[in-house]
Amino acid sequence: MNSRSPRLLGVLLLAATTAHAATSIVEASVDQLQRDMAAGRATAQSITQASLARIRQFDAHGPALNAVLQTNPEAMSIARERDRERKAGKLRGPLHGIPVLLKDNIDTGDRMPTTAGSLALAETRAQRDAFIVRKLRDAGAVILGKTNLSEWANIRSSKSSSGWSAVGGQTKNAYAGERNPCGSSSGTGTAVSASFAVVGIGTETDGSIVCPSGVAGLVGMKPTVGLVSRSGIIPISHSQDTAGPMTRNVADAAAVLSAIAGVDAADAATKAAQGHVEADYRAFLKLDALKGARIGVARKKVTGYSPHTDRLFEQAIADLKRLGAEIVDPADFGSLGDYDDDELEVLLYELKADLNAYLAQRQGAPVKSLADVIAFNDRNAVKEMRYFGQDLFEKAQSKGPLTDETYTKAAEKARRLARAGIDEVLAAHKLDAIIAPTGSPAWLTDHVNGDSFQGSSSSPAAVAGYPTISVTMGAAMGLPVGLSFVGTAWSEGKLLGLAYAYEQGTRHRRAPKLK
Structure with a gap:
């Protein structure tokens, strides 16, 4: 409706x-x-x-x-x-x-x-x-x-x-x-x-650029946290939030990223981007970018949940070899799954702090804090909570300040494990990037039971604050499926080049048939 x-x-x-x-x-x-x-x-x-x-x-x-x-x-x-x-x-x-x-x-x-x-x-x-x-x-x-x-960028309810x-x-x-x-x-x-529209902008905390791009047959670029400013964007987490391009091809993603990347005095995270912002990311787009590139294949906990996805992933690996890449298989993300609880703890703490700060300066709004939003939803439950509630909001509201030891320990552990789980693998195998399926084909929308995620690979880059790009690797019964390239901090140019060479060498994008 x-x-x-x-x-x-x-x-x-x-x-x-x-x-x-x-x-x-x-x-x-x-x-x-x-x-x-x-x-x-x-x-x-x-x-x-x-x-x-x-x-x-x-x-x-x-x-x-x-x-x-x-x-x-x-x-x-x-x-x-x-x-x-x-x-x-x-x-x-x-x-x-x-x-x-x-x-x-x-x-x-x-x-x-x-x-x-x-x-x-x-x-x-x-x-x-x-x-x-x-x-x-x-x-x-x-x-x-x-x-x-x-x-609220999918942080209101677990259902x-x-x-x-x-x-x-x-x-x-x-x-x-x-x-x-x-x-x-x-x-x-x-x-x-x-x-x-020709191009679009999405935001991601964990998966919210790459997953919708994957099931829509798009290119979705989640940049390194700090490359793109978050000021003026309704927040979840200053540790993980970022905006990024969602486009029908890699060249357009590079053009959009060139326009939006940059240092912003109102977002402290962007200070780290100094010296890393490229004037034109399209300069990295080379048809032969995969020749001699060393690509690691992540399998553990990011495959095996969908036979359709697995079949397309194996074909993608073969295509990468055909296009000149050296494949290291497997090259799994380290510690994957070991920081899931810590990530959620961080997101809940930061949601309360960051959303309160945003709402406090939003003039004319009837809500000035997370507590106000929860109360508003309760008063308007017929419209606001017709399908699902706000258990994540309520858990976030129960959290203390960002000085709590529970938060600081969780934040340190999650970031450390996620970054090491990428950087150590890249270094050990001398890799340019790690690939993994972005996710499964789209599931049936279900307002009774909520989402039916089968699996994804977004968390390592999301928690690390590192870049990832999803590009179409084919379709299952007409439903697109994405392939993700993950790299270390500030490697957007390299990832765009690898994704471009793969895209141009496979041409999997098919437009939806609308009537």
Whole structure:
């Protein structure tokens, strides 16, 4: 059932009433559309019009994918300005005039609310753009709208259904509507896969970029924590949160990462990125990047849960060999599973501290703390907790300050084991990266029992704060499955190069068939 507020749905439909332009955006890449605009075959306005029309056709109507919460009423005026700049010879970069969708936990200082999918924030707007939104605007992107997400980025309940929020209802998987879009960046995954926008931005604490990218046939890049600012993004954990690109190809992911990476005085974690930010990550994209590269194969605890995934993974290993990689098999992540309880402890402590800090400065919101959100949900349980409760919120609220020994010990242990579990393996085998299946094919959405995760490989990089990129390695009965490349800190360029060579050498991406 679509539970979007009438006001938000009205914004979506009103903004999408422009006539369908001739410009085709289906599966279009950033580079292709830049060539079209340079040649006069398209404009930022025609691309934006086509995006809005496609959202209306397939998100609000047709299969009603329910991926877009709201479109930006200023999108066309932004596009017109980008076209004026192009005509005057001012080009801001590869994203000039390119529509981008943002996960709705990312602040925009415009007419769109930032809701995290919660009714508690549905009627208020942020006062300013998140740092990465400012960078996207500076890069010439057209902020097209906000995507649905798992409410509060999927940290409210241990029995949640990914892709559901009280504001937006249930997002569907673009390949099979009864199946789940996975992770909290679910709306971005479905929307970009369905070509509602050229590119999108998701956020990840553990799996919420790579998992929805995997089941949507996308490229999902989770950067090193600190490479991309989190200021102006509704938080879970300052140890693990990051934003990142979700795109239909690796080159677009590299272009988006180039636009959003950078040091931000308002996010202390980004200070460590000094000297590691690349001006243009597309420079790493070489067709022969896999030749001579040493790739480790992780198997322990990241395979064996899905015969479909395992079959595709074995084919991916063979393809990597064919493309020139030296395979080290196995090269398992160290200590995997030994820090799961510690990770959850850290997330609960940091959720309380970080969300309280965010809400305290959110002007006009009826909630100023996690305790207020819990009380709001209790008062509005019919709408907010129709399918699942808020046990994780309640556990987080019971935690003390970040000075508690329980927290400091858990944080030290989890980070130490996760980093050693990657770095020691890379060093021992002289590896460029470790590969693992991103996850299983999409499961059936189930509001009674919640998500049915079979397995994933996101935790090592997530807890370590290290980068990982997921790229499509094929499909099981029409459902995409992802392959993850994991590296050490600040190795985004190398990972993008390896993923690009694999992508170009296999060409597994297939667009969903929408009717």
